[in-house]
Each structure stands twice: as structure tokens, then as C-alpha cells.
Amino acid sequence: xIKAVFFDLDDTLVDTSKLAEMAxxxxxxxxxxxxxxxxxxxxYGELLELINEYGSNFSRHFDYLLRRLDLPNNPKWVAAGVVxxxxxxxxxxxxxxxxxxxxxxxxxxxxxxxxxxxxxxIKQWEKIIRLDLDDYFDGVFISDYLGVKKPHPKxxxxxxxxxxxxxxxxxxxxxxxxxxxxxxxxxxxxxxxxRYGKYADRExxxxxxxxxxxxxxxxxxxxxxxxxxxxxxxxxxxxxAD
Amino acid sequence: xIKAVFFDLDDTLVDTSKLAEMAxxxxxxxxxxxxxxxxxxxxYGELLELINEYGSNFSRHFDYLLRRLDLPNNPKWVAAGVVxxxxxxxxxxxxxxxxxxxxxxxxxxxxxxxxxxxxxxIKQWEKIIRLDLDDYFDGVFISDYLGVKKPHPKxxxxxxxxxxxxxxxxxxxxxxxxxxxxxxxxxxxxxxxxRYGKYADRExxxxxxxxxxxxxxxxxxxxxxxxxxxxxxxxxxxxxAD
Numbered sequence: 001x002i003k004a005v006f007f008d009l010d011d012t013l014v015d016t017s018k019l020a021e022m023a024x025x026x027x028x029x030x031x032x033x034x035x036x037x038x039x040x041x042x043x044y045g046e047l048l049e050l051i052n053e054y055g056s057n058f059s060r061h062f063d064y065l066l067r068r069l070d071l072p073n074n075p076k077w078v079a080a081g082v083v084x085x086x087x088x089x090x091x092x093x094x095x096x097x098x099x100x101x102x103x104x105x106x107x108x109x110x111x112x113x114x115x116x117x118x119x120x121x122i123k124q125w126e127k128i129i130r131l132d133l134d135d136y137f138d139g140v141f142i143s144d145y146l147g148v149k150k151p152h153p154k155x156x157x158x159x160x161x162x163x164x165x166x167x168x169x170x171x172x173x174x175x176x177x178x179x180x181x182x183x184x185x186x187x188x189x190x191x192x193x194x195r196y197g198k199y200a201d202r203e204x205x206x207x208x209x210x211x212x213x214x215x216x217x218x219x220x221x222x223x224x225x226x227x228x229x230x231x232x233x234x235x236x237x238x239x240x241a242d
Numbered sequence: 243x244i245k246a247v248f249f250d251l252d253d254t255l256v257d258t259s260k261l262a263e264m265a266x267x268x269x270x271x272x273x274x275x276x277x278x279x280x281x282x283x284x285x286y287g288e289l290l291e292l293i294n295e296y297g298s299n300f301s302r303h304f305d306y307l308l309r310r311l312d313l314p315n316n317p318k319w320v321a322a323g324v325v326x327x328x329x330x331x332x333x334x335x336x337x338x339x340x341x342x343x344x345x346x347x348x349x350x351x352x353x354x355x356x357x358x359x360x361x362x363x364i365k366q367w368e369k370i371i372r373l374d375l376d377d378y379f380d381g382v383f384i385s386d387y388l389g390v391k392k393p394h395p396k397x398x399x400x401x402x403x404x405x406x407x408x409x410x411x412x413x414x415x416x417x418x419x420x421x422x423x424x425x426x427x428x429x430x431x432x433x434x435x436x437r438y439g440k441y442a443d444r445e446x447x448x449x450x451x452x453x454x455x456x457x458x459x460x461x462x463x464x465x466x467x468x469x470x471x472x473x474x475x476x477x478x479x480x481x482x483a484d
Contacts, residue, residue, distance in 0.1 A: 034371065075377070075387055079367030090332065125321030129276065134318070145317055 001188065002227050004138075004165040005106055005220070008150075008174030009117035011197040012217075013099045014127050018197070021054070024048075027062065030084035036077045038069055054185040093130055096196065098217040103136045105221050114139040116159050116172070118179065119134075121145040139163045151183025159189070171227070173220055175199050177206035185209035190227060192220055244432065246380075246407040247348055247462070250392075250416030251359035253439040255341045256369050260439070261296070265330035266290075269304065271321045272326035279464025280311055282365050335372055338438065340459040345378045347463050356381040357403050358414070360421065361409050363387040392418075402429070413469070415462055417441050419448035427451035432469060434462055 028036075028044045035045065046068050050061055062081035066073060106113060113136055117124055121142045130135050140160075141159040142150040147159075156162040160167055167188035174180025176199050179193045193210035194217065208212075212223050252258040253465035270278075270286045278285065292303055304323035308315060355378055359366055363384045370376050376484060383401040385391040390400070402409055409430035416422025419442050423433045428451075436459065449455075454465050459483050 061312070066289050073382065075363030076367045076382070079364045079371055082364060083368050083371050086328075086332070090328070121317030122321045122324060124329070125318045126325055129318070129325050134276070139422070142317065 001169060001172055002111070002224055003169040003232050004114060004160075004163050005114040005171045005173065005224060006114040006116050006156075006184070006189075008172075008176065008180045008194075009115055009124055009127065010119070011096070011175045011199070012173060012180075012194050013095055013103075013115070013133065014131065015094050015096050015125075019092055019094070022092055023085045024051075024094060026088045027085040029076045030080045032228055033060070034076055035074075036080075037071070043069065045192035051136070090130070093127065094130055096217060100133075102217045102220055103133070106224070107136055109221075109225075111224070112138045112165065114141065114159055114163055116141045116150065116155060116180075118143040118149050118176075139153060150179035151186065153183070153187045154188045156184055158190065160189075171220075171224055173217075177203040177210065182206040182209045185211075186239040192223055194220075243411060243473050244353065244413055244466055245411040246354040246356060246405050247413045247415065247466060248356040248358050248398075248401060248426070249451045250414075250418065250422045250436075251357050251366055251369065252361070253338070253441070254415060254422075254436050255345075255357070255375065256368075256373065257278055257336050257338050261331060261336070264334055264344070265327045266293075269323040269327040272322045276318055276322035277316075278319045278322075279313070285311065298443055309474075310358075316408045316467075330442050332372070335369065337373055337375070338459060342375075343376070344459045344462055348466070349378060351463075353466070354380045354405055354407065356383065356401055357463045358392065358397060359384045359414075360385040371405075387407055392421035393428065395425070395429045398426055398429045398431065402431075412464075413466055415459075418444040419452065424448040427453075434465055436462075 018062050024047060025044065028040060028047060032038065032040060042204065043065065047061060047065050050064055050068060054061070054064065055149055062078040063073070103113065115128070117135055119142060121144055124142050130142065131151065139159060139162050141155060141162070143155060146158055149156040162168060168190070171190040171192060172180055172184030173192045173194055175194045175196050177193055181193050185191050191210050192212045192214055195213050195215050214220060214223070249255050266289055267286065270282060270289060274280065274282060274285065280305060280463045285307065289303065289307050292306055292310060295345055296303070296306065304320040305315070308319065345355065357370070357379055361384060363386055366384050370382065375438070381401060381404050385397060388397055388400055389435055390396040398414070402412060409431070412427030413432040413434060414422055415434045417438050423435050427433050433452050434454045434456055437455050437457050456462060456465070
């Protein structure tokens with residue numbers, strides 16, 4: 001009997017990668033508009049390389065971009081990038097298509113809902129609060145707060161214990177085959193891989209750990225309902241077999 | 243002959259203090275809305291004390307606020323504060339009443355315009371860019387970029403040199419008697435104290451350094467015009483005296 005559904009946050013409930021791409025493009029455009037003497041493709045390409053190398057703490061990216069382009073330090077250009085980046089992030093932060101309806105349907109059907117996500121606790125909560133998602137969830141479990149990251153079994157076990165459900169009573173939905181699906185399956189949870197975004201064709205060596213694969217979040221509802229139906233039929237049979 | 247007018251940024255062109263107060267109030271309200279178990283007056287009072295002690299780097303303020311209130315670390319409450327603070331700052335960032343019209347009139351009358359401000363270069367440029375003020379200015383001089391702060395003569399001298407005007411050909415307009423007015427007067431500039439905001443009754447020991455005091459930015463135009471008229475009359479007399 002499924003009692004709880006857990007979700008990853010970035011690129012599962014929140015359209016993070018798409019947003020980051022828009023924000024970066026707008027940042028480079030605004031830097032050029034304010035005088036950065038480089039064409040868009042050169043600057044944007046360099047920024048992507050830089051993010052690949054240094055990770056995603058954005059505020060230093062624009063400083064570093066100038067250095068990489070052999071340009072002088074210019075706080076006006078950096079500020080132009082920061083302003084456009086922030087404006088885009090705040091204006092276009094969106095849930096993934098179908099996410100809110102799915103959460104509502106699951107809530108109506110009385111499932112307990114949780115989030116299990118990696119990342120900075122304040123930044124993750126910022127997204128949840130900006131999107132007004134917090135009322136849907138009975139528990140939010142964030143790696144940098146708990147001191148353990150997906151796919152380590154401990155973060156899934158902590159979430160299950162706090163939500164008072166057994167692993168086999170829980171489903172994990174996420175876009176990453178490694179951290180979400182392999183991680184959840186190792187502790188015995190049911191797993192639904194949301195094949196979406198930049199990880200749609202990556203980490204396929206962990207595909208075996210996905211019980212189901214969906215390309216639209218809406219399908220999660222049917223799968224969860226189906227798992228419970230199977231369970232009912234099985235227990236009906238057991239009753240009849242008595 | 244006045245050729246250039248320099249402005250301070252915060253609380254002279256940009257309504258920074260009023261905005262910061264709104265942002266802090268909204269932050270505390272949103273933290274309470276998301277479960278912070280403290281009444282508004284207690285939390286807001288504690289936040290103001292904390293800002294007094296630690297200065298204005300906001301992101302750690304909300305963490306520290308929880309510690310001061312003997313509450314557990316809770317990233318959800320911190321994020322609620324950060325979201326409301328940011329939203330307010332971006333939505334309500336405004337120029338001081340009359341600032342834009344004054345800049346336009348000065349520009350029409352062919353004065354060179356500059357900004358001389360203390361603070362972080364990127365954050366100061368962010369405000370200038372968000373308010374679309376950059377096209378008005380021929381030079382922007384920011385202390386943390388130049389390595390020297392107001393009221394040190396060097397920052398004023400650098401600004402005058404870059405804008406190619408002599409001190410007596412320039413006017414400085416600012417809300418701080420110490421950093422703006424005393425600073426500018428020491429290098430020989432004309433000074434207009436904008437008596438506005440939280441410094442309206444402070445640093446009065448430097449009042450002697452103000453050539454003029456205005457309570458509305460609009461009045462700057464008449465004063466600058468008047469200074470040039472005096473100058474013309476004086477040179478007329480000199481001509482007649484020949």
C-alpha cells in the first residue's frame with residue numbers, strides 16, 4: 001500500500017535548468033547592452049565553459065568571464081549581468097508542466113508528500129516559497145541541512161522515518177537515475193524516473209533501478225494508483241484463499 | 243562658471259533607506275507567516291539592533307536573528323525572509339522624488355553630471371542600472387572601486403580630473419554633511435546639502451561646509467542656475483569696469 005510520494009526538487013518539480021539557461025542568456029545580453037565589447041556567442045560560450053569548470057555560484061561568474069575574455073574589471077558590466085540574471089530568475093521561476101496539478105491530485109487522494117533534494121537549504125526553500133509549494137508537503141529534506149547527500153541511503157531513511165512510512169510504502173520521483181532512482185531503490189522504495197531535461201539521456205547505467213519511466217509528470221498519478229490497485233487485488237486474493 | 247554637478251547615490255538619487263526599511267519589515271512579516279513563532283515588534287526590534295551591530299550584509303541577518311531569539315536554525319524561515327526582502331528591494335527600488343526631472347533639466351542645460359558614492363561597486367551599479375540612470379551620467383565614481391572613500395579629498399579630486407573640471411566649476415549634492423559636504427568643500431567644490439532621510443538632523447557640526455541647504459531636489463536647479471547668473475553678473479561688471 002503506497003502511503004507517501006517523495007519528489008526531487010530541481011528539474012522534477014521546478015524547471016531549474018531551463019530557467020538557468022534563460023537567465024544566463026539574458027545576463028550576457030544585458031552585459032553587451034551595457035558595453036561589453038564581445039559578440040553574444042563568444043561571451044555565452046565562455047560563460048558556459050566557466051560554469052562547467054567552477055560550478056553554479058553565479059555572482060563570481062561574471063567577474064571571471066571578464067578575466068577569461070582578457071577584459072578589464074568593470075563593475076558596470078558585472079552589475080548588468082547580475083541584474084538581468086536575477087530579474088529572469090525571479091520573473092520566470094516556474095514549476096515543471098503538470099507539477100502543481102499532480103501534487104493537488106495526490107493530496108486529494110490523501111498521500112503524504114515529501115521533497116528530498118540536494119543543495120543549499122536556504123536556496124532550495126527560496127524556490128519552494130516563491131512558488132508557494134510549501135503547503136503541499138508534509139516534509140522537506142535537504143541534503144546540506146541533513147549533512148548527507150543523495151544517493152546515500154541515510155537521506156532516504158531519514159525522510160521515511162520522519163514521515164512515518166516504510167520504504168515499500170513510498171515512491172520516489174526524480175530526474176536523476178543516479179541520485180534519485182538508484183538511491184531510493186537501494187533502500188527499498190518504489191521508483192519513478194522522470195525522464196526530463198538535461199539528464200534525459202545520462203546515467204543510463206542505473207536504468208535498472210527505475211520501476212517506471214515517465215516523460216510527463218501527469219503519469220505519476222496513474223502509476224501510484226496502479227500500485228495500490230495491484231496491492232488491493234493481491235490482498236483480495238489472499239482473503240479469498242482463506 | 244558651473245560646468246558639472248556631482249551627486250551622492252544613496253538617499254540622494256535613490257531612496258535607499260526607505261526601501262531598506264520596507265524590505266526589512268516585509269522580511270519579518272513573511273518569516274512570521276511561514277511559522278516564525280515570535281510577534282512582529284519583538285522580531286523587528288531585534289533585527290534592527292542586529293543590523294546596527296553587524297552592518298548591512300542582509301543574508302546572514304536572518305540566520306543571526308534566529309540565534310538572537312534563541313530559536314533553532316530553520317532554513318525555511320530564513321528563506322522566507324530572504325524572498326520578501328529581495329522582492330521588496332526589486333519591486334520598490336525608486337529614485338528620490340524629483341531626482342529624474344532634475345537630472346533631465348540639468349542635462350538639457352548642458353551640465354556634465356557625475357555620481358560620487360561609497361559602497362560596493364557592483365551593488366551600486368545594480369541600482370543605477372535597475373533605475374536606468376546610467377545614460378544621464380558622464381562619470382560614476384565608487385569608493386570601493388577607486389580604493390578611497392568620502393570624505394577623503396582623493397575621491398573628489400579623481401572625479402574632477404576624470405570629468406575635466408576644476409573644483410570651483412563643480413557642485414556636490416548629497417545627504418551627508420560629513421562625507422559629501424565636508425568632503426567636497428575641502429577640495430574647493432560648491433556644496434548643496436540635501437537635508438533628507440535619516441541624516442537630516444545628524445553631523446550638524448559640519449553644517450558650515452554647506453553653501454546651500456535644500457529639502458527638495460528640485461531646488462538644486464535654481465541654485466546651480468543662480469551660481470552661474472552671479473558669475474555672469476560679476477564678469478559683466480568686470481567688463482564694464484574695464
